[in-house]
Amino acid sequence: MKHNYLLRFKTLLIQFLVGFGLVTSAMAHDPAIRKLSAASDFKKSGIRVKHTPPSPSRLYVKADASGANTGLNWEDAFPDLQSAIHYPNLENLTEIWVAGGEYKPTSTNDPRISYKMLPDVAIYGGFVGTETELSQRPPVTLSAPSSTTLSGDIGTIGTSTDNSYHIFDNPPGLSATSVLDGFVIMRGGSFSGFYGGGMKNDGGGVGNFCNPTVRNCVFRDNGYGISIYTSVSAVLNVAFYGGSASPHFINCLFLNNYAFQGAASYNYTAEGGTASPQYTNCAFIGNRAYNGAAIYNNDNTNCETSPIFTNCSFLDNISVGVSEGYESGAINTFGGGDRSHVQLINCVLFNNMGPKTFDTRRGLYRLTVSHSLLESSVTGYTDGGGNRISDASPFVSATDIRLTECAPAINTGTNAATDLMGLTTDLAGNPRFFDNGTVDMGAVEYQGTPKVLSLTAPGVNTALYNQPFSQSFTVSGGAEPYSFTQVSGTMPPGLTLATTGALSGTLTQTGSFAFSVLATDNDGCSVTSSSPYNLTVNAVVTGSFDGFIYGADCATFRGWAWDRNKPNTPVMVDILDGETVIATLLADAFRQDLVDNGKGNGRHAFLWPIPDALKDGQPHSLRARITGNPFELKNAPKTLICTPNPGPEGNKPPQPPVPTVLIAPLVAQVGVPFSGTLVAFTDPESGTLSYSLTGLPEGLQLQMPERIIGGIPTQAGTFVLTYRATDPQGAANSVSFALTVNPMETTTVTGNFDGYLDKLDCGGIRGWVWDRNKPNTPLTVEFYTESSPGNVTVLGSTLANIYRQDLKDAGKGNGAHAYNFTPPGSVTNGTAIRARVLGSSYLLKGSPKAFQCAPARLSAGMDAELTVTVLGNPVKGDAVEVEIQGAIVGRQLSLELTNVLGQLVGNKSVTATEATERHRISVPNQTPGLLLLRVNTPRQTKTVKIQRTN
Known part of the structure; x- marks a missing residue:
């Protein structure tokens, strides 16, 4: 404790001298001044102090030391690191050596007690406890981390909520000559919400700085077991009021840390602060956070947060929260510091949430990536040049960042990276520049001759619509056999990629397409095409086409098609069931209405008999398109469910409604009463027909003999209904149509609506409504009362499919857009009723309108x-x-x-x-x-x- 008071006095004294101009700010941070012992300071000021022990250049720490615990040699080593850090006389101290074992900042349960690095002192860990030279210390590598562990698990062992707030709480005044080398720093941080559970570097204050060097350290499991909503993180670099927190991390591993933001490192500046940490030969693996799983940068105006990552590897850093769409795996930046600039050089990133690897949307940050390897889906960065793209993992495994023998990261970095100056080994302890060659990307250098795979795309870049196509990708430089998969982009419909690399198929859509392919050899080495393969699909037949499907039932499929450029020349039409062409025919039948509407000579219609093969009781979705061109005829597809007719020979089946004004998509809503009348079939032999309707959702029934679909649907979805008529001899015919039931409270139905609430009397609630965008499709109208804003009582709904000649004359499509709804008996005279398109916010004109009818209205049952x-x-x-x-x-x-x-x-x-x-x-x-x-x-x-x- 005495040493703490002396240090505080020394700090105050220096600040006093700076304030009166007796010592400059630079002098105040000069090692000669900062390293004065408390006793020396007091002697120079004329104050008498007690004698302090001599100041050694090195102190020793060993957990099982049995000597005098003076810290002056291994035998008499301190049993804990705090004793060395708080040694009474630090004037000549340059090193602290710490033997293997586990050490904690305190033997108490006080989470506020932390270690503190010292000015111009290097703290080394990983010793056996007998060494006399630093070179005798066992190597500290990725596969053999230090034997010295600094743990924040000070309370109940295994319980994270009572751990140390910070294992290291580094104060201002630390320069690059303050070194921490060879430690495993783990389980720092608690529920109390302190960033920097492993290490906090505090650069706060005018002229202050905290820029230590951290080497050969592992930060792991900091914040582990604590909710990710707690502010923990392994490292916090914080600076404000003009201060600086820019430490340098070399050969460090950040593994399985947890946090709210920036589980490995959180860099924060405010009020003119600067945080520009450097990470060289570092790996970030398996970190988890709400956003910014590995790194989170946060600054404000007039600040700078500019971390630099050189030869770093990012693997499996995942955001496990949803932060307003701003989650990211590797790096998340937030703030307004327009000076801030994140840089990645010679880095490898894989499986860090793909397109959400980076996120810079909430700030003015620049994020530049150069000479690095990324997945093709990664976006949100400025390309600084020299980058490689690969959708195959360049790493040995999902947890091992060593490069495979065929990784595109090998020999593709840049030796000119500033932070590589003087660096000789990589994170694994191997030569950083293998065979004095070009540096690899990533934290670990591949020690050998790489395998180089080369992928060649087909030389053909055009194809014809609806025509067979066959080309192949090829690979060289690997071990056969190869397998091929598509990894990004869009392949033309109808085209398939075989595992052998062969492209084949009949192309069913015109346009330009681009996609990338991954090839893998027999040893597991992979290569992705350096740029997407581009294929343009052109139409065989060209023209200005138009066409329409105007009818479909179990007898025929009917429509018309023509080419405006050749108005009197018939065109060929493909009939499709789903994606399969089942017939091709010439649309050359005459229809007078086509002539009347300016469709050339009118010989452009077709009528295709439904074959027995489609009368199997299964749904068939029929559509038509111009042969040799992707243009599809409008008002399709038509879904039919047909079965063979068992009627006697010569007996004609019932004929479906013409026009089939109701056989169109219907819309209802869960919880809203619905009604709609089906149009009757006709029997050529004038027999009495029976009807059935299958496929109705729960809550709706077919009411006979009126053929009314009625009820309150309880099941949302789209349902294919089959409407079937059977004559007395057993001959039948059917048509199918879709019924869509929207969920409760939906307002997803949109269109260019127009409609009116006309009359409300004993004759029912009447009016009309249509969609200008779909002029021949009936809409469903919902009727309701509203006692106060938002307090709605639904009366029911009905289909607006009644034909009115005045609507036809007014240009309202086919004129079949009127409705007549009988309200429930609870509606009394004077009730204000509103009408809207079901599932939308469109209110019919004339709403609300009062209902008026004589008291003695007949009920439905009469x-x-x-x-x-x-x-x-x-x-x-x-x-x-x-x-x-x-x-x-x-x-x-x-x-x-x-x-x-x-x-x-x-x-x-x-x-x-x-x-x-x-x-x-x-x-x-x-x-x-x-x-x-x-x-x-x-x-x-x-x-x-x-x-x-x-």
Whole structure:
């Protein structure tokens, strides 16, 4: 304790002299002044002091010393390092030798007690305890670390929460001549949250510095067992108020340290401080932190934090937290010091989180990497030149940083690196410059002649779409056989890489592609292509194409395609099931509507019969594209599930709805009532059809005979539904479509919406909505009340797929975008109802609107069966007359008459129905054939076939 008081007095005295100009700042840090003993200082000031022992040049520490414990030789060595550090007279002291064994900063449980390095004193560890020359000390290497351990495990053994805060707490005043050499420093740091569990270098204060030299040391397991959210780290270099903390670490290993940030080293500056530590021949292995697993640099404006890493190896440093996306494996930088510059020279980095190896996004840091080996996925650095890329590990194993015989890091560093001056050995104790040649990258020099593998990419860089392609990668310089794998980039669809290096396949997409390949020989040596292999896939057939799939069922797959540049020339079309081409045909069938819409001579349609091979009860996703070109026809894919028809020969299967306005993607939402009416099939023999719908998610059912999908879905996902109609003879047909059920509270549905909430009365809640981006796809509308902002009660939802001629005339797609929703009985007069596109934030115009209806509304259970009678069938003449019964009096009614092509022939609507309705629909100039009459009420739909004759 006496020595501590004397040192404090000496420090105060020097600061006093500097303050009055009697001693300059440089003189204050001169070794001759700083090494004055406390007794000498007192003598010069005229103060009488007690006699102090003579000052030796070397002190000895040995845990099992049995002599007088004077520290003057091995026999009389101090049993602990603290006794040597606090020796009363340090005037001539230059060295402290420490024999093997485990030492702790204190024999108490006080975590505040630490070791402190001394000015101009070298502390050496790893001795046997008999040496007389430093050269007699056993070599300290990567495979044979020092026998001397300094442990912070001072409390309960194996419990990390009561360890020393800092094993070394180095004060200002240490220069490069303060040396720590040959120690294992482990288990420093505790839950109390002190960075620098192994060593703290404090450069705080104007004119102060803490720049010791640390050699041949292992920092391991500091912070181990403590939560990574605790601020520990193996080393802390901190400087502020103009001070400097720039130690030099040489041949050091940072292994399995834990921290919140910078488990191996945390470099921090503030208020004009500088922290520019140097790491030479150092390895960082298996460190774990919330972010910046190995290194974390943190500075502020007008500060500088510029560490330099020369011939260092980084392996398996992993961020085990998620810090707002800023986690990183090797180095994380944070702050505003625009002078700061992180440099890596001759380094090797592998398996440090790939693209998250570095992170400099939260500061003005520059991070320059030169003459180093990195994985191809690593980004976030400035390329200083001379770098190599490899996606194969250059290391012997996942924990051994020795280089393999074929590592690209061998003989590819630069001997001009400043920090290599005077360095003769590597971290393993081997010659740093093997055979006086070019230095390797990394902390360990390969001691031998390397194996050089050379990978050659195919010389062909173009291919044709939908055509066979075959090329190969080749390797030389290794041991056969070789194996090849893709390690980065994008390979053209349809192309595969065999383990033999052969590229083959039929290319199914045009464009430019680039990818890298890794080749491995029989000895495990690997090489990655120095640059990605580039392949451009060109179309065989070119043109300005357009096309559309307008129908698909278990009978046919229908569409059209044309080339605007050749408007009267038919094009070839491929039919695909998934990714497999199952048919190729000419789109040359005539359609008048194509002519009417300016599609050349109209001979651009096709109709492909569904083959028996696809009628296997399994889903088939059909689409079409231009043969020889990747252009795919719009409104696809169409998913079908078809089975063979068991009906008698000559009996025609039911015909699907034309147009199939509901057979399109549907959208519902978990927890929201949903309803949607399926369009009826027609039977050529006028039989009564039965229906089934399979694939519905939980909570939804098909309600017959109205063919209404209803219920409250409880299962999110996309479901392929198969809608099937069967006639009395057993003949069947089906169409398939997708139903997407969004999760609760989703607002992920987007589009260019437009819509209106028109009327709310006894006839139901009516209006329309559509998506300009998908003009023929019906949307689902959700109805709800809102008692206060955010307090929503959902009433239900319905599909907006009712056809209205006024919508068609107004350019709203195919016109099938109206809705009619019957609210639940709980809705009373005056209730303000809102409507929005389900799963989106789009509110229909006119919302909210008050519901109004007479009190005696009929419930759903009182609906009578809707009957439609054609007065005279077959029909002759220019009009169709029908009688309708069963509609609820006062409700809305609509009639739509279409031909078999789905074209509207005539229509009528009634605002408030009577008990019996009779209507006449004019059909002038209509050719003989089948007509379909669809009668709609808010709750029911009825479709009848009408045969018109001459």
